[in-house]
Amino acid sequence: MTFETLVMQNKTMYDYTLKYLLGEGGMAEVWYAENRIGKPAAIKILKEEFMKMKQVVDRFENEEYLKGQNLSNRMKQRAF
Numbered sequence: 001m002t003f004e005t006l007v008m009q010n011k012t013m014y015d016y017t018l019k020y021l022l023g024e025g026g027m028a029e030v031w032y033a034e035n036r037i038g039k040p041a042a043i044k045i046l047k048e049e050f051m052k053m054k055q056v057v058d059r060f061e062n063e064e065y066l067k068g069q070n071l072s073n074r075m076k077q078r079a080f
Contacts, residue, residue, distance in 0.1 A: 008045075016041050027056065 008031070011018050016033035022042060023030050027050055033043045050056040 013043060013045075016043060018043065027060065 005021050008018055008029075009020065013033070016035050018031045018033050020032050021029055022032050024047075027047055029045050029047065031043045031045060033041050035041070046057065046060050050060075
């Protein structure tokens with residue numbers, strides 16, 4: 001487990017607490033998380049080194065937007 005993983009573990013984002021790292025790719029990490037009532041979700045987080053690159057951030061946000069187009073609740077797509 002890396003230092004960065006330890007720092008992120010148990011952080012809260014969008015009312016979900018990050019529990020453990022599920023996996024990572026070149027640009028992002030995917031975390032298993034739970035909300036305060038225990039509902040699970042997978043949360044995709046852009047790696048810090050890419051957060052200042054406008055083109056990368058725009059592409060990341062567009063990808064998430066397109067995934068959520070057919071859903072009434074975006075978190076629904078992330079739930080297991």
